[in-house]
Amino acid sequence: MRYAGIGLLLLQLAAIVRGRISEDRYFCWAPFDRQTRYSIGVTVGGEPLSGEQVRQRYRRAAVGVDNRSEHHIFDIIRRAEQRLDLPARGRVTVAYSMNGHPERVWRYPE
Amino acid sequence: MALSRIVRLTGCGLPEPLVLLCRLLALAILLSNHVMQIQTPFLPFVPGLDELPGEAVQFALRAALVIGCLGILFTKRTRLFAAIAGGAILLAVLSSRTYYGNNKTFTGLMLLLAALSAKDAKLLRWQFALVYFGAGLNKLLDADWQSGQFFEHWASVRLENPFYLWLSPKLPPLVAGKLFCWTSIVTELSIAALALIPSQSTKVIWLGGLFQCGLLLFTGDPFNLFFMAMQAGLLAFANWPAKPILVIWDGSCGFCKRTKEFVERFDADGLYDWRKLQSGAGDAYGLTRDALKRALHAVSERWVLSGYSAIRRMVLYLPLFWMLWLAAFALSPNAISRRVVVAAALLLLTPLSNPFGNAIYGWVARHRHELLSGETCDMD
Numbered sequence: 001m002r003y004a005g006i007g008l009l010l011l012q013l014a015a016i017v018r019g020r021i022s023e024d025r026y027f028c029w030a031p032f033d034r035q036t037r038y039s040i041g042v043t044v045g046g047e048p049l050s051g052e053q054v055r056q057r058y059r060r061a062a063v064g065v066d067n068r069s070e071h072h073i074f075d076i077i078r079r080a081e082q083r084l085d086l087p088a089r090g091r092v093t094v095a096y097s098m099n100g101h102p103e104r105v106w107r108y109p110e
Numbered sequence: 111m112a113l114s115r116i117v118r119l120t121g122c123g124l125p126e127p128l129v130l131l132c133r134l135l136a137l138a139i140l141l142s143n144h145v146m147q148i149q150t151p152f153l154p155f156v157p158g159l160d161e162l163p164g165e166a167v168q169f170a171l172r173a174a175l176v177i178g179c180l181g182i183l184f185t186k187r188t189r190l191f192a193a194i195a196g197g198a199i200l201l202a203v204l205s206s207r208t209y210y211g212n213n214k215t216f217t218g219l220m221l222l223l224a225a226l227s228a229k230d231a232k233l234l235r236w237q238f239a240l241v242y243f244g245a246g247l248n249k250l251l252d253a254d255w256q257s258g259q260f261f262e263h264w265a266s267v268r269l270e271n272p273f274y275l276w277l278s279p280k281l282p283p284l285v286a287g288k289l290f291c292w293t294s295i296v297t298e299l300s301i302a303a304l305a306l307i308p309s310q311s312t313k314v315i316w317l318g319g320l321f322q323c324g325l326l327l328f329t330g331d332p333f334n335l336f337f338m339a340m341q342a343g344l345l346a347f348a349n350w351p352a353k354p355i356l357v358i359w360d361g362s363c364g365f366c367k368r369t370k371e372f373v374e375r376f377d378a379d380g381l382y383d384w385r386k387l388q389s390g391a392g393d394a395y396g397l398t399r400d401a402l403k404r405a406l407h408a409v410s411e412r413w414v415l416s417g418y419s420a421i422r423r424m425v426l427y428l429p430l431f432w433m434l435w436l437a438a439f440a441l442s443p444n445a446i447s448r449r450v451v452v453a454a455a456l457l458l459l460t461p462l463s464n465p466f467g468n469a470i471y472g473w474v475a476r477h478r479h480e481l482l483s484g485e486t487c488d489m490d
Contacts, residue, residue: 001225001228002226005223005226005227005233006233009236009240012237016240016244016247019244019248020251028248029240029248030248033245033249033260034254035260035263035264035268059149059206075207079153079207099254099260099263099264100263
């Protein structure tokens with residue numbers, strides 16, 4: 001049993017190493033390393049979605065603050081869109097500001 | 111019966127501090143209603159989990175978490191139920207990118223690693239070291255942490271922290287931010303290093319405890335389960351008494367007798383061996399009758415304490431104290447009450463409380479024979 005525990009710890013060590021070369025930084029123990037203020041805008045077939053529709057689509061508020069890497073938001077949007085049928089996919093714009101820096105924009109499709 | 115069961119740590123198949131650690135985590139999960147945060151699978155880390163019936167998976171995970179927590183609290187099979195509760199949280203994390211969070215992952219891992227532990231807490235200590243190493247490393251290599259920009263923005267814009275807003279303008283630009291950022295980085299990396307050295311356990315408890323409490327007092331935010339899990343996790347570094355602690359008390363005092371009976375009610379593991387000073391119990395330790403009459407003494411293999419210091423140390427080893435403290439914290443309705451609960455604990459546990467603790471203890475000790483009128487002396 002102890003070896004299973006050591007295996008779990010080694011997996012995390014690998015995730016910390018991966019966190020240095022990946023943008024999403026999942027499982028690399030980086031709590032509260034970033035403050036990302038963001039606003040998600042989505043249009044499907046030219047029609048904009050409401051804030052509630054955005055929340056249901058990504059399980060995330062359309063406007064909010066995330067305390068992890070901004071790439072978590074992009075990753076969730078990207079994956080949520082990719083699993084939809086092509087006509088249902090949206091065009092997404094995320095306006096975000098990280099740690100109080102000037103606002104930037106990320107778009108999907110990229 | 112339920113209270114007696116919940117505070118009994120022996121005979122549960124794990125070292126006492128790990129049993130208490132699991133119970134505190136179970137309490138934190140149940141009292142903060144964390145169970146309801148578990149979602150149906152969505153964009154899972156493990157492919158295929160979202161192809162299972164979502165509602166059924168959610169119900170199963172919630173049920174497993176509740177059963178696991180109740181089993182930890184009310185049965186002796188701590189290892190089994192910690193594995194169930196920890197496994198449920200980790201599976202919930204792996205099943206949804208929107209449920210994923212460091213606090214949940216840490217809580218799940220602590221429970222699972224406790225279940226996988228042998229007779230010591232090494233796995234949990236290494237887990238602690240990994241968390242702080244990862245957190246410290248990420249900050250160390252981040253430009254906004256190096257420059258102080260992170261804290262400047264977080265404390266002034268997001269938190270609007272009054273202390274930071276007062277301090278920052280008094281210093282050159284970003285100096286306050288840099289001070290807080292680098293203090294965090296150095297502290298986190300120091301804890302990571304100390305956690306790997308068995309002889310430094312006490313420093314980890316103090317440094318880790320004060321760091322997390324300081325963060326809580328600064329932000330008022332427990333970051334979901336994170337604060338409670340981190341505080342409970344410090345038990346992996348606790349040096350639990352191998353033998354009962356000898357408590358030498360005044361057997362001629364009714365108030366002392368009532369106090370002894372009150373403490374014994376919650377000492378389900380018989381951690382305190384109460385001996386009257388009149389029995390000569392202090393002789394073996396060179397404690398004079400006069401000293402023993404002035405104050406209660408507590409003697410372990412490694413220390414001899416008297417008066418307020420002895421009472422404080424005895425409280426520290428009572429599981430009920432930690433459970434009540436955690437319950438008070440978990441049920442706190444807002445940031446102010448959370449700060450009060452944490453500040454009260456800090457005051458009690460640190461030397462800051464010595465002046466008034468000693469004064470109150472001294473007064474009670476001097477007037478102990480008057481406090482319970484009608485009590486008869488017990489001089490056997």
